[in-house]
Structure formats: structure tokens, C-alpha cells
Amino acid sequence: GENVEQHPSTLSVQEGDSAVIKCTYSDSASNYFPWYKQELGKRPQLIIDIRSNVGEKKDQRIAVTLNKTAKHFSLHITETQPEDSAVYFCAASIGALYNFNKFYFGSGTKLNVKP
Amino acid sequence: EPEVTQTPSHQVTQMGQEVILRCVPISNHLYFYWYRQILGQKVEFLVSFYNNEISEKSEIFDDQFSVERPDGSNFTLKIRSTKLEDSAMYFCASRGTSGRFNEQYFGPGTRLTVT
Numbered sequence: 445g446e447n448v449e450q451h452p453s454t455l456s457v458q459e460g461d462s463a464v465i466k467c468t469y470s471d472s473a474s475n476y477f478p479w480y481k482q483e484l485g486k487r488p489q490l491i492i493d494i495r496s497n498v499g500e501k502k503d504q505r506i507a508v509t510l511n512k513t514a515k516h517f518s519l520h521i522t523e524t525q526p527e528d529s530a531v532y533f534c535a536a537s538i539g540a541l542y543n544f545n546k547f548y549f550g551s552g553t554k555l556n557v558k559p
Numbered sequence: 560e561p562e563v564t565q566t567p568s569h570q571v572t573q574m575g576q577e578v579i580l581r582c583v584p585i586s587n588h589l590y591f592y593w594y595r596q597i598l599g600q601k602v603e604f605l606v607s608f609y610n611n612e613i614s615e616k617s618e619i620f621d622d623q624f625s626v627e628r629p630d631g632s633n634f635t636l637k638i639r640s641t642k643l644e645d646s647a648m649y650f651c652a653s654r655g656t657s658g659r660f661n662e663q664y665f666g667p668g669t670r671l672t673v674t
Contacts, residue, residue, distance in 0.1 A: 448601075476661045487563075487667040488602075488650070495661075533602065539661035544590060544614045545654075547663060549602040 446471040448536050450550025458558050463524050465553045467534035468516040476539030477517050478547070479508060483530045491532075492519070495539070524557045531555070561585045563666035565651050571672045572641055580636045580669045582651030590654040591634045592663060593626065595619070595647040602650065608634065641673045 447470040457463050467477075475496035480488035494501045494508045494517065501508050505524075510517040521528055531554050535547040564583045572578050584591050593605040606616040608626055616624075625637045634653075638645055648670050652663040 478662065480665070488665045490662055490664075493662065537661070544607040544609065545661060546592065546604040546607055546615060547594075547602075548604070549594075551601045 446474055446536055446548040448534060448548045448550045450534050450553060452553060453551065454554045454556070456556045456558065457524050459524060459526060461524055463519075463521045463528070463555055463557075465519045465532055465534070465555070466516060467518070467536075467550045468514075469536040469548070470515065471536070471538075472512075472515065473538050474536040474548075476537050476545065477508070477510060478535050478537075479519050480533045480535065481530045482533065482552075488533060521555075524555075526557050526559050529555055529557045563651055563653055563664050565649075565666035565669050567669060568667065569670045569672070571674065574643055574673055575640050578638050578641055578671060580638075580649050580651075580671070582634045582636070582653075582666055583632055584634055584651065584653030585655070585664055586632070588653035588655045588664070590614075590656075591626075591628070592652040592654070593636045594650045594652065594665075596650065596668075597644075597647045605636075605649075638671075641671075643673050646671055646673045 450467045478493035481491045482488045507520040531552045534550040537545040539545045566581045591608040596602045606620045607614045623639045648668045650668045651666040654663045
């Protein structure tokens with residue numbers, strides 16, 4: 445089955461700096477890659493996702509890149525702010541309208557943005 | 560914005576007891592999932608549910624586990640005879656079939672502690 449690896453497990457940056465979190469996956473059939481942010485005591489919330497037919501997607505300070513050949517995808521956060529501090533999870537799935545597309549998650553990255 | 564809800568937020572039970580974890584998915588969603596996260600480990604898929612039956616389950620989801628949608632709104636996970644290793648955070652998720660159909664919306668989780 446699919447195996448998703450995520451690095452680093454913890455990341456500490458200064459406010460205003462950029463943060464990059466990387467994930468690799470093993471199943472070339474995976475085609476949907478969401479990123480979830482989980483603040484302490486709260487639910488995981490989708491912050492950005494990418495499908496395998498694109499290489500990059502951006503939403504304000506957040507971007508995700510995907511390299512299908514190398515089977516890796518990355519989350520980039522620019523101009524980090526203290527409220528970006530959270531645990532970030534990547535996931536991979538075989539996404540389609542009428543299948544069950546279970547998610548395979550990475551192990552999470554705890555991002556700490558120091559003011 | 561509609562949200563997935565879960566009750567209770569924390570459940571403490573003795574080994575060997577039965578527990579039922581409850582979830583209310585988003586009302587027009589059709590696919591439902593349970594995931595669990597043992598402290599310090601990855602979020603792992605347990606089971607997916609569609610059209611009133613299990614569509615897929617992982618090897619974790621053995622005979623001690625069952626799921627049910629008893630009344631068209633609740634979605635429950637039952638563990639018949641809990642073990643110490645069942646201690647984890649259990650997340651429910653749901654997914655629709657239109658628009659952003661790949662996205663799974665997560666509940667806030669139930670922390671299960673088995674003593």
C-alpha cells in the first residue's frame with residue numbers, strides 16, 4: 445500500500461522567514477495530495493491541496509509543489525506569522541468522484557514560528 | 560460553514576469495556592471515514608462507509624470494531640472490548656460528491672483512554 449514520509453518532524457523559524465515541509469509517497473497511482481493544519485486541541489483543517497495534473501498551486505502565502513516523477517510534494521509558507529504555528533500533515537490518496545479515496549498521512553511537522 | 564462534530568471529546572474506559580464514539584457528518588455528505596492517531600504516530604485509516612455499508616477497512620479494523628449509521632445523521636464507531644493499545648485520538652471525516660469532492664472534512668476528534 446501507499447507509504448507517506450514527512451520531514452522534518454519539527455521546524456522552528458523566525459517570524460517573517462519561510463518554512464518548507466517535504467513529503468514523499470510510494471504509490472504512483474496517488475493523484476490527490478492535501479495538506480492539513482492542526483492547531484492544538486482543534487480539528488485538522490485543509491489549507492491547500494494539489495492534484496497530479498498540476499505541478500504547483502499557490503494561495504496567498506501558502507504554496508504546494510508536486511514532482512510526480514520523484515514522487516514528492518512540498519508545502520511552502522512564506523512570511524511566516526506566529527499564528528502559523530501548528531502541526532501540519534501531508535496526505536496522499538487516489539482521488540476520484542466515486543471511489544473511497546482513503547487518505548494516507550505523513551507523520552506530521554510541528555511548526556513553531558518565533559516572534 | 561457546516562462542520563463534522565464528534566462526541567465525547569474525551570472518553571476514559573477500562574480495558575474490556577465497550578465504547579461507542581459518535582460522529583455527526585456534514586448533512587449532504589455520502590462518504591464517511593474513521594481514522595485514529597496513537598500519540599506520537601501517524602494518523603491511520605480505519606474504515607470507510609458508503610451507502611450503509613463498509614466500503615473498505617484496514618487491518619487494524621478487526622472483529623472488535625464495528626461502524627453504524629443508525630439514524631441517517633449519526634455515524635458511530637464501536638469497540639466491543641477495549642484494549643490498552645486502543646488508546647488514541649479517533650477522528651471522523653466525511654466527504655461529498657460534488658465540487659471539492661476529494662476533500663475530507665474532519666471532526667475535532669475523540670480522545671480515548673483505556674486504563
